[in-house]
Amino acid sequence: MSQLMKVNSSYREWVLTVAKRFRKSQIKAAVKVNNEMLRFYWSLGQDISSLHMSAKYGSSFYKSLSADLHEIFPEVHSFSVTNLKYMQYFYELYPAEAIRPQLGDKFTEQENCPRLEDDFSPDIFCIPWGHQKQLVDKCKGNTTKALFYVRKTIENNWSRAVLLNVLDSDLYERHGKAFSNFAATLPIPQSDLAQEITKDPYNFDFLTIRGKYDEKELKDAMMANTERFLMELGNGFAFLGREVRLEVGNTEKFIDLLFYNVKIHSYIVVEVKSTDFDSSYAGQLGTYVAAVNHQMKSETDNPTIGLLICKNMDRVEAQYALESSSQPLGISTYQLSKMIPDKFKSSLPTIEEIEKNFKENKK
Numbered sequence: 001m002s003q004l005m006k007v008n009s010s011y012r013e014w015v016l017t018v019a020k021r022f023r024k025s026q027i028k029a030a031v032k033v034n035n036e037m038l039r040f041y042w043s044l045g046q047d048i049s050s051l052h053m054s055a056k057y058g059s060s061f062y063k064s065l066s067a068d069l070h071e072i073f074p075e076v077h078s079f080s081v082t083n084l085k086y087m088q089y090f091y092e093l094y095p096a097e098a099i100r101p102q103l104g105d106k107f108t109e110q111e112n113c114p115r116l117e118d119d120f121s122p123d124i125f126c127i128p129w130g131h132q133k134q135l136v137d138k139c140k141g142n143t144t145k146a147l148f149y150v151r152k153t154i155e156n157n158w159s160r161a162v163l164l165n166v167l168d169s170d171l172y173e174r175h176g177k178a179f180s181n182f183a184a185t186l187p188i189p190q191s192d193l194a195q196e197i198t199k200d201p202y203n204f205d206f207l208t209i210r211g212k213y214d215e216k217e218l219k220d221a222m223m224a225n226t227e228r229f230l231m232e233l234g235n236g237f238a239f240l241g242r243e244v245r246l247e248v249g250n251t252e253k254f255i256d257l258l259f260y261n262v263k264i265h266s267y268i269v270v271e272v273k274s275t276d277f278d279s280s281y282a283g284q285l286g287t288y289v290a291a292v293n294h295q296m297k298s299e300t301d302n303p304t305i306g307l308l309i310c311k312n313m314d315r316v317e318a319q320y321a322l323e324s325s326s327q328p329l330g331i332s333t334y335q336l337s338k339m340i341p342d343k344f345k346s347s348l349p350t351i352e353e354i355e356k357n358f359k360e361n362k363k
Contacts, residue, residue, distance in 0.1 A: 031126070034125075034126075034127075034128055034129070035125045035126065037078075037129065038090075038124070038125040038129060038132065039125055041086075041087045041090055041129065042087075042090060042091050042094070042124070042125070043091075044084075044087050045087035045088045045089070045090050045091030045092070046091045046096070048084070048087065048088045048091075049088050049091050049092055053065075062081045062084050062085060063081055065079070065084060066079050066080060066081045066084055086132075086133050086136055089136045089140070090132055090136055093135065093136055093139065093140065093141075093143060093146050094124050094143060094146065094147075095143075123147070123150050123151055123154060124147070124150055126150075126154055127150060127153050127154060128160070130160045131153060131158075131160055131163055134160065134163055134164055134167060135149055135150070135163075135167075138167045145172045148172050148175070149163065149166070149167065149171075149172065152166070152171070155235065156235050169203045169205075169232075170203075171199070174199040174200055174201060174202075174203070175196075175199055176195050176196050176197075176198055176199070177198065177199060177200035177332075178195070178198030178199065178200050178307065178330035178331060178332040179200065179313070179315060179318050179319070179322065179330065179331045179332070180194070180195060180198065180322065180328070180329065180330035180331070181322040181323065181325060181328065181329055182194045182195050182305075182328050182330065183195075184323075185303075185325075185326065185327065185328040185329075186303065186328050190264065190302055190303075191328075193263070193264045194264060194266070194305055194328060194330070195330075197233075197234055197236065197237075197261060197263065197264065197268075198307065198330050198332060199232075199234070199332060200332040200333060201332060201333040201334050201335045202232055202233075202309055202332055202333070202334040202335070203232060203334075203335055204222075204229075204232070204334050204335065204336050205335070205336065205337045206225050206228040206229075206232070207221040207222065207225060207336060208221070209221050209336070213274060214274055215272070215273065215274040215275075217274075218272060218274045219242070219256065219257075219272055222257075222272070223242060226239065233259070235263070236261045236262050236263035236264070237259045237260075237261055237268070238259060238260045238261070238262060239257070239258075239259055240258040240259060240260055240267075241255075241257075241258050242256065242257055242258075243255070243256070244257075244258040246288065246291045246292070246295060247295075248287065248291050253287070253288060253291065255269055255270075255271075255288050255292075256270060256271045256272050257269075257270040257271075257272065258270070258292075261305075264302060264305075265300070265301055265302045266301060266302040266303065266304060266305050267292050267296060267297060267301065267304040267305070268304070268305050268306075268307060269285065269288045269289050269292055269304060269305070269306045269307070270306075270307045270308075270309065271284070271285050271288070271306070271307070271308050271309070272309045272334075273308070273309070273310045273311065274311060275310065275311055276310060276311050276312045276313065276314070277308070277310040277312065277313035277314060277317065277318055277321075277331060278317075279317055279320065279321040281308055281310070281321075282308065282318075282321035282322065282324075282325055282329060282331070283321075283325070285306040285308050285327075285329055286306065286325045286326070286327040286329060288306065289304045289305070289306040289327040289328070289329070290327060292304045303328060304327075304328075305328045305329075305330065306327060306328065306329040306330070307329075307330045307331075307332065308329065308330070308331045308332070309332050309333070309334050310331065310332075310333055310334075311333065311334065312333055313331055313333055318331045
């Protein structure tokens with residue numbers, strides 16, 4: 001640090017401002033470079049696919065193209081055989097006709113092939129190439145699924161590792177799938193937004209608990225993994241508390257878990273059950289939702305939503321329970337995979353046994 005930086009506070013503030021501006025320009029430049037690179041990859045993939053190059057020239061086509069491009073651009077490392085194949089798959093995952101709704105009429109005709117205009121960049125060009133290669137591997141033939149993950153990546157700023165974990169969790173298949181009465185109890189578009197923040201089933205594979213667990217053990221495990229639990233709930237959930245006390249008439253009630261969702265501006269009451277769904281759970285949850293509306297909700301908040309997460313559910317019984325409730329409720333299930341055998345814990349030596357054994361060995 002220079003002497004001027006040490007003694008002159010206004011100079012120091014100005015230098016820090018310059019540094020922030022430079023960092024911002026670096027980020028913008030990196031995004032622009034990534035955008036242009038992916039546009040080129042898409043267009044080259046379009047050439048390879050549309051002109052049926054591999055069919056015309058055989059299986060050695062990619063090897064020949066890679067060698068020829070490396071000869072012209074020896075300093076560029078993007079033209080490996082594998083990367084060229086990914087370029088073709090990239091285009092075929094997002095063919096022009098499939099992403100046309102993204103682009104509107106932003107096409108020009110050249111050699112009877114649709115081309116992206118230079119001043120337009122749909123979402124598919126806004127995430128890194130490494131992310132797109134993962135989507136190619138996991139979403140082959142399903143453009144809608146791939147675009148879902150593209151938008152979620154942009155919305156949540158997912159790293160490549162996080163995206164891979166999310167892909168492995170089958171988020172697309174589970175997203176917005178809670179059994180709910182939102183359409184009947186909430187106005188549009190809030191009902192659609194409420195459905196969007198749900199999943200079924202919820203993936204609690206990050207929990208490790210014994211086979212015969214009870215409700216307290218399940219909730220304790222969730223709280224011990226709060227960050228992972230919040231990630232599974234989704235973007236926008238803020239945790240407000242566990243066993244939140246409410247006064248309902250002359251009785252005390254305790255909400256399992258209370259959240260606020262900043263995307264839909266609503267309190268979310270979450271009840272977690274280690275057993276199969278029972279219609280009485282919906283009545284209990286509806287009471288909690290009504291109580292939060294009366295005691296916590298402000299004029300600027302949207303109606304409170306209840307979410308019940310059970311081990312399993314009978315959809316007919318759940319449907320009847322939802323139809324009988326005037327409160328907006330969603331019902332989902334959860335899945336677990338990391339179960340500790342019940343006898344495993346008892347087979348471990350206690351602290352006293354370890355100490356006793358240690359003392360005997362010292363003699």
